[in-house]
Amino acid sequence: PPVIRREDYLPPAWLVPEIALDFALGLDATTVVSRLSVRRNPAGNGAQTLRLNGDQISPVAVHVDGEAINDWRMDGPDLLIELSGEAHEVRVETALVPSGNSQLMGLYASNGMLCTQCEAEGFRRITFFPDRPDVLSTYSVRMAGAKATFPILLANGNCTAQGEGENGTHWAEWHDPWPKPSYLFALVAGELIANHATFTTMGGRTVDLNVWVRPGDEGRTQHALDSLIASMKWDEETFGREYDLDLFNIVAVSDFNMGAMENKGLNVFNTRYVLADPETATDADYDAIEGVIGHEYFHNWSGNRITCRDWFQLSLKEGFTVLRDQLFSAAMGSEPVKRIEDVRVLRIAQFPEDSGPLAHPIRPDSYQEISNFYTATVYNKGAEVIRMMRTMAGEERFRQGTDLYFERHDGEAATCEDFVKAIEDGAGLDLTQFRLWYSQAGTPQVSASLKVENGTAVLSLRQSVPATPGQPEKQPMPIPLRVALFDRASGTHGGESLIVLDKAEDSFTFDGAGHDPILSINRGFSAPVSIEMARPDADLVFLAAHDDDPFARYEAMQSLVVQHLVAAVGSGLNEAQREAGREAIGEAFGAIVTDPELDDLMRGELLLLPAESYLAEQLLVSDPGAIHAEREGLKAWLGRKLGGELRALHDRVSAVPYSREAAARGARKVKTQALVYIAAGDPAEGARRGYAQYQAASCMTDRQGALMVLASLDCPERELALADFLARYEGNALVIDKWFSLQAGSLHPRVLDHIKALASHPEFRMSNPNRVRSLYMAAAMNPVAFHDPDGEGYRMIGDLIRRLDPINPQTAARFVASLGRWRRVEPQRAALMRAELERIAAQADLSRDVREQVTKSLG
Ligand code: DPP
Ligand code: ZN
Numbered sequence: 001p002p003v004i005r006r007e008d009y010l011p012p013a014w015l016v017p018e019i020a021l022d023f024a025l026g027l028d029a030t031t032v033v034s035r036l037s038v039r040r041n042p043a044g045n046g047a048q049t050l051r052l053n054g055d056q057i058s059p060v061a062v063h064v065d066g067e068a069i070n071d072w073r074m075d076g077p078d079l080l081i082e083l084s085g086e087a088h089e090v091r092v093e094t095a096l097v098p099s100g101n102s103q104l105m106g107l108y109a110s111n112g113m114l115c116t117q118c119e120a121e122g123f124r125r126i127t128f129f130p131d132r133p134d135v136l137s138t139y140s141v142r143m144a145g146a147k148a149t150f151p152i153l154l155a156n157g158n159c160t161a162q163g164e165g166e167n168g169t170h171w172a173e174w175h176d177p178w179p180k181p182s183y184l185f186a187l188v189a190g191e192l193i194a195n196h197a198t199f200t201t202m203g204g205r206t207v208d209l210n211v212w213v214r215p216g217d218e219g220r221t222q223h224a225l226d227s228l229i230a231s232m233k234w235d236e237e238t239f240g241r242e243y244d245l246d247l248f249n250i251v252a253v254s255d256f257n258m259g260a261m262e263n264k265g266l267n268v269f270n271t272r273y274v275l276a277d278p279e280t281a282t283d284a285d286y287d288a289i290e291g292v293i294g295h296e297y298f299h300n301w302s303g304n305r306i307t308c309r310d311w312f313q314l315s316l317k318e319g320f321t322v323l324r325d326q327l328f329s330a331a332m333g334s335e336p337v338k339r340i341e342d343v344r345v346l347r348i349a350q351f352p353e354d355s356g357p358l359a360h361p362i363r364p365d366s367y368q369e370i371s372n373f374y375t376a377t378v379y380n381k382g383a384e385v386i387r388m389m390r391t392m393a394g395e396e397r398f399r400q401g402t403d404l405y406f407e408r409h410d411g412e413a414a415t416c417e418d419f420v421k422a423i424e425d426g427a428g429l430d431l432t433q434f435r436l437w438y439s440q441a442g443t444p445q446v447s448a449s450l451k452v453e454n455g456t457a458v459l460s461l462r463q464s465v466p467a468t469p470g471q472p473e474k475q476p477m478p479i480p481l482r483v484a485l486f487d488r489a490s491g492t493h494g495g496e497s498l499i500v501l502d503k504a505e506d507s508f509t510f511d512g513a514g515h516d517p518i519l520s521i522n523r524g525f526s527a528p529v530s531i532e533m534a535r536p537d538a539d540l541v542f543l544a545a546h547d548d549d550p551f552a553r554y555e556a557m558q559s560l561v562v563q564h565l566v567a568a569v570g571s572g573l574n575e576a577q578r579e580a581g582r583e584a585i586g587e588a589f590g591a592i593v594t595d596p597e598l599d600d601l602m603r604g605e606l607l608l609l610p611a612e613s614y615l616a617e618q619l620l621v622s623d624p625g626a627i628h629a630e631r632e633g634l635k636a637w638l639g640r641k642l643g644g645e646l647r648a649l650h651d652r653v654s655a656v657p658y659s660r661e662a663a664a665r666g667a668r669k670v671k672t673q674a675l676v677y678i679a680a681g682d683p684a685e686g687a688r689r690g691y692a693q694y695q696a697a698s699c700m701t702d703r704q705g706a707l708m709v710l711a712s713l714d715c716p717e718r719e720l721a722l723a724d725f726l727a728r729y730e731g732n733a734l735v736i737d738k739w740f741s742l743q744a745g746s747l748h749p750r751v752l753d754h755i756k757a758l759a760s761h762p763e764f765r766m767s768n769p770n771r772v773r774s775l776y777m778a779a780a781m782n783p784v785a786f787h788d789p790d791g792e793g794y795r796m797i798g799d800l801i802r803r804l805d806p807i808n809p810q811t812a813a814r815f816v817a818s819l820g821r822w823r824r825v826e827p828q829r830a831a832l833m834r835a836e837l838e839r840i841a842a843q844a845d846l847s848r849d850v851r852e853q854v855t856k857s858l859g
Contacts, residue, residue, distance in 0.1 A: 001848045005366045006312040012135050013044035013051075014083075017179070019137045021127070025145030025189050027109045030096045031060075034127040036137075039087040050090065052079040052128035055106075055121065059128060063091040079128040092128045101125075102767055102807045110255035111214065113190020114150070115268055117261060120311055120370045123182035133308045134413040136179040143189060144171035150189035152212065156180070156264045158247055176264055178244065181307050181413065186263030188212070188251045195221040199229055201243050202236045211274060212251040220275040223286055224250065227293040234294070234328050239402055241301045250274065250293070254733055257769050257810050258374070260292050262299030269296070272734050272770060278658065278699040280735050283665045285700070290332060295325035301406060309413045311370045315362040315438075316416045318374075319382020323390075326383060334662065336550030340605045343525045343551070346384065347614045350376035351443055351530075355617065357820050357857045359441045359468040363416050368852040371810045377441070384528035385437045389420075391498070391526050392480050393427035401426035433502060436477045441468040444477060446501065447532040450519045457485055457513035459521075462505045463529075469859070478502040482526040484549070485510055485517035491546040496523065518542055520556075523549040537563070537584040544588045550602060557592070558610050560585055565610070565634065566618045569626045582634060586641045593645045593674075600653065600666025607673050609635065612783045616824065623826040624787035632680065632747070639681020646681075650674040650689060658698045665701075672705025679709050691717035694724075704738055711746035718748075736763055737774035744778035744785065751785045752792050766804060769811045776800050780818040787825075791832035794819060798836035801850060802843055809847030816840075816850060820857030834858070 018037040023030060038050060054077045062072045064081065065088050072081045081090060101108035106125025107116050116126065124131040141155040147170045153162070157176025164170050194210035195218055201207060209228055211221040228250065235241040250267045252274035260269040273292040276285055302324060303317035330338040353359060353376055360373070362382040367373055390398040404426030409418055416438050424431045444465045451458045461481075465474035479501045484493040499508050518539045522531050540563070543556035564581035567573055573581065592598065592606045612631060616622045639646065649670060656667035675693060679686020690709045694717075697703035707725055710718045722743070729735035740763075744755050758764060758775055765771045779785045779796060786793040797815055804812035822833035840846070841854045 001368045001851060003366050003368055004370075006310070006364070009310050009312075010045060011043045012041050012130055012132065013047040013049070014038045014130065015041045015044075016130060016135055016137045018140075019129075020140045021142070023141070023143040023145075023187065025114060025143055025150055026098075027112070027114065027149065028097060028099045030098055030107060030114070032094045032096065032127050034092050034094070034129070036090045036092075036129070037087070038083070038090055040085075048082050048084065050081045050083050051075070051130065052081070052090075052092070053077070053121070053124040053131040054079055054128045055124045057094045057096070057125060057128070060093040060095055061091075062093075063089075065089050066091075077124075094127050096126065103810065104255055104257050104769070104808060105810065107187070108255070110253050111190075112149070113188065113192070113214075113253070115188045115190075115251065115253050116186050116263075117257065117268065118185050118263070119183040119258075119261060120374075121183075123185055126185075129182050131182050132310065133181040133183060134310065136181055136307070136411075136413065138179050139174075139176045139185060141174045141176075141187065142171060143174075143187060144169055145189055149191075152188070152190060152192040154186075154188040154212070154249055154251065154266055156184070156186055156266050157245060158265075176245075178264060178304070179411065180264050180304060184262070184264045184304055184307075186261070186266040186268055188253075188266065188268065191215060192251065193218050195225050197225055197229060199232050199243070199248075201232070203242050205243070205246065207232075207243055207245070208247045210247075210249045212249060213271075213274065214252075214254075217252070217271075217275055220277045220280065221252075223276045223281075224252075224269075224274045224289055224293055227290040228297060230290070230332060231294040231297040231328060234331060235298055235301070235324075238327065238331070239301070239324070239399070239406075241298075241406070243300065244305070248297075250296075254770070255768055257808070260296045262296040262303055264300070264304050267296045269293075270770065272737070275734060278660075280700055280729070280732060282699075282701040282704050283668060286660070287329065287333070291325050291329045294328040295321055298324040298328070305411065306406065306409045307413050309415050311367070311373070312364055313415050314370075314373060315378045315382035315385075316414060316419055318379045319362060320386055320419065322379050322383035323386045326387075334599075334601050337601050337605055339524060339551050340554050342380070342383075344608075344611075346376070346380050346528060347617070348611050350380050350528075351617050352613055352821065353377055353817065354381070354441060354443045354468070355466065355824070356817070357469060357823070357859055358817055358853065361439050361441045361471075363438045365439075365470070369813070369848040371849055372813055372852055381528055388437070388480050388527060389423050389427070389429065389431070389434070391482070391524075392500070393423070393429050397427040397429075398423070401429075434478050436475055440465055440474050440477065441471055442466040442474065444479060444527075444529040445532055446479060446481075446522075446527075446529050448519070448521055449533065450517070452513055452515060452517065455512055455514065457510040457517055458507050459483065459499075459510065459519065460505070460507040461501045463501055464504070469856070476502060476504045479527045479529055481521055482523040482549075483508075484520045484523060485513045486520060486543070486546065487514045488516060488518060488542065489514075491542075493517075493520070493548075496549075498526070520547050520549065520552045522555070523547075523552045525551055525555075535559075535563075537581070541584060541588045544606070545591055554605055557588060557606050560588060561634070562610050562615060562618060565615055565627070565630050568630045569615075569623065570619060582637050582641075585634065586638060589638055590642055590645060593642055593649055599662070600670045601662060602666075604666060604669035604673055607670065607677075613781075616821075619824075621824055621826060624783050624829065625789060628783045628787070635677060635680040637681075639677040639679070641681075643678065643681055643685075646674045646678050647685075647689075650678060654693070654696070668699070668701045668705070671702060672709065675705065675709050679713060683713055683715070687713050687715040687717045691721060694721045700735075700738075704742065708742050708745075711742045712748050714748065733768075733770070737770050740764070740771065740774040741778035744775050745782050747782075747784050751782065752788055752796070755779050755785060755796065766807060769808065772800075772804065772808075772811060776815065780815055786818060787829060789829070791829070791836070794829075794833050794836040798839055801840055805843075805847050805850050806845070809849040812847070813849035813853050816853035816857055820853070822857075 105122035153172035155174035256270040401423035405422035653667035694706035
């Protein structure tokens with residue numbers, strides 16, 4: 001497949017200032033008549049040929065300026081028309097089969113309704129169009145269909161007219177006054193019911209808000225609606241952004257590749273980021289809904305009003321919008337806890353990407369299939385890069401930068417460079433060298449050492465950016481680090497400083513540091529780097545107890561455990577050393593379990609052991625079996641060592657009644673964590689308490705938590721609870737997803753058999769991405785199942801990719817990365833993983849999506 005390169009960008013030869021679309025809707029047959037007003041782009045290359053992209057569609061009829069023409073031609077999937085003048089009207093008719101569209105890109109049927117997904121290149125599956133984000137058009141949409149099947153007809157913008165047709169049909173016309181790229185087009189038709197509210201903007205505009213769902217689901221929409229209102233208000237207050245239409249619609253769809261989509265005025269959501277009530281959604285689900293509703297809403301400015309010039313600029317809208325949703329969620333809940341969660345996600349999802357065969361800069365230089373670049377790097381590292389600018393500028397100056405960006409580029413298709421320049425000008429920063437963060441892939445490693453003489457501390461830092469595919473050599477980048485030096489005796493520090501390491505090596509001096517200070521570095525995770533510094537356990541125990549930066553406290557705890565586990569699986573520890581390491585961790589853990597000053601939400605973070613994938617990252621080549629065994633061994637040891645304290649904690653939080661308040665949410669968070677450790681140390685006690693927690697549960701958080709623990713145990717309570725859960729939530733797809741993923745993610749010794757049985761369960765559906773992910777993503781992330789020493793887990797994921805690819809290539813391609821880690825895995829498993837990739841590569845007719853990921857992973 002052809003490689004698309006960023007450096008080859010050319011402005012479009014033709015612009016399309018206006019488009020009128022006319023849909024005759026049917027689940028099995030829909031016709032589309034598209035009228036484009038095209039005009040030669042003065043900035044284009046003057047080509048006579050109008051290229052309209054298509055994908056698995058063919059033109060039924062083509063007219064130019066009202067005349068049917070026959071001299072159009074196809075170039076692969078694209079329609080080419082020769083045009084002689086400066087401006088023309090082009091009319092193209094296409095015929096679609098929405099019910100046969102299993103890729104879920106373009107117009108498709110889901111659960112009896114019709115909906116669209118166009119980002120990145122789905123619009124070309126609906127009609128022929130210059131399907132690129134720098135072609136902005138004003139859209140008018142007319143749709144007609146059977147009233148019984150499609151009582152509700154929605155598109156972008158405002159509804160301008162509607163009426164009854166013949167034979168039980170009706171129609172609606174929609175107009176979106178804001179020019180937009182084709183990827184933001186949306187249409188929804190079906191039987192839907194809305195939870196409605198209004199919002200008055202800071203400028204006094206009254207906006208109608210609707211959350212549309214299938215009848216029966218309306219009781220689970222209030223949290224989404226509340227989150228939308230909170231987002232609108234927050235964006236006014238924090239970024240000065242006001243909503244710009246009279247209507248904002250959200251529609252929940254059960255078959256959806258992504259989380260949600262920010263189509264102008266008509267966001268389409270995966271049901272899992274809309275539907276919630278305490279009985280069926282966990283606290284984490286509530287938080288995710290708030291975050292995604294915010295994210296898509298914030299795109300109205302960072303993405304829609306200012307869009308991307310080309311797809312290489314994806315992080316322009318995604319990195320910035322992730323930062324915006326992170327700040328929003330932090331403001332709605334606990335800022336430190338949110339920060340810790342975000343860093344955990346970065347380390348689990350992005351760090352491995354950055355050190356593997358699919359590594360790419362946040363602004364990639366080339367791609368074969370753009371869907372493969374909706375990555376943790378573009379999104380989450382992209383957010384970290386902008387967060388660093390904010391850290392260096394300070395909040396106020398950063399706001400001046402974003403104000404300038406929104407003002408300068410409103411209505412444009414912009415680039416990452418435009419954003420950086422606006423922050424530079426508006427915030428008064430010199431970001432010359434900082435731009436390297438956009439072009440260089442790889443997680444920088446910073447090694448640190450501290451020396452003290454006569455009260456002056458010297459911090460020596462060295463950075464290196466690892467080689468990544470296509471980028472063997474790297475230049476040093478500016479790395480902003482928040483640091484503080486703690487005095488051992490008082491447990492305090494004399495003030496935090498922000499230093500910027502912008503050379504390969506540098507040193508920084510601090511006066512008045514006392515004789516033996518303890519360094520707290522990269523506080524708040526001010527830079528997305530890994531810090532390498534060998535330090536005594538005692539220093540980490542000290543920081544875990546005393547650091548006033550909550551992230552740094554968490555980090556100290558993590559480092560303590562990482563240091564121990566990496567030593568244990570790496571060079572190996574003798575029994576005495578292992579015991580000493582565990583004792584140090586046990587001491588810090590015990591303090592956290594019992595600290596009365598600590599709020600439970602934060603306690604919950606501090607009690608989490610580092611993920612196995614993050615531990616594997618610390619080693620060049622690792623044995624996943626050894627990592628798992630050592631980490632589980634520590635878990636069980638802690639469960640036994642702190643059994644009394646953990647049972648007391650579990651008893652205390654079990655008495656807290658249900659509410660959505662922070663204290664009660666914190667209680668639920670540590671409830672299941674305490675249970676996890678109790679079960680690790682004493683499986684019989686874990687089964688007893690787990691089943692009691694399951695039966696007493698008044699909400700999904702407690703019920704799911706208990707079931708998760710039971711699912712890993714070999715006990716009769718496991719089967720009882722699993723059967724009860726399935727029967728209790730029959731018909732609720734999102735909860736049945738949980739039932740699948742809890743079992744596929746379990747540490748049960750026969751988990752592979754369970755997964756196989758689940759794949760033939762009557763509730764399993766290959767056509768539904770949520771269900772596929774609930775079974776197979778949980779399996780791919782489960783160290784026991786995936787890294788089975790005989791390679792059964794790899795085979796299972798390989799088979800899935802090959803079977804899913806013809807149905808839904810975008811979702812299939814997401815599974816390749818797990819196998820692509822083979823180079824970092826011990827030789828026996830590595831060979832099995834590689835063989836699986838080769839088996840996929842040997843399959844004829846692979847999609848471009850899977851082909852690109854597999855080729856790069858073998859590369
Ligand atoms: N819908 C995806 C997101 O919001 C892609 N834009 O990130
Ligand atoms: Zn987004």
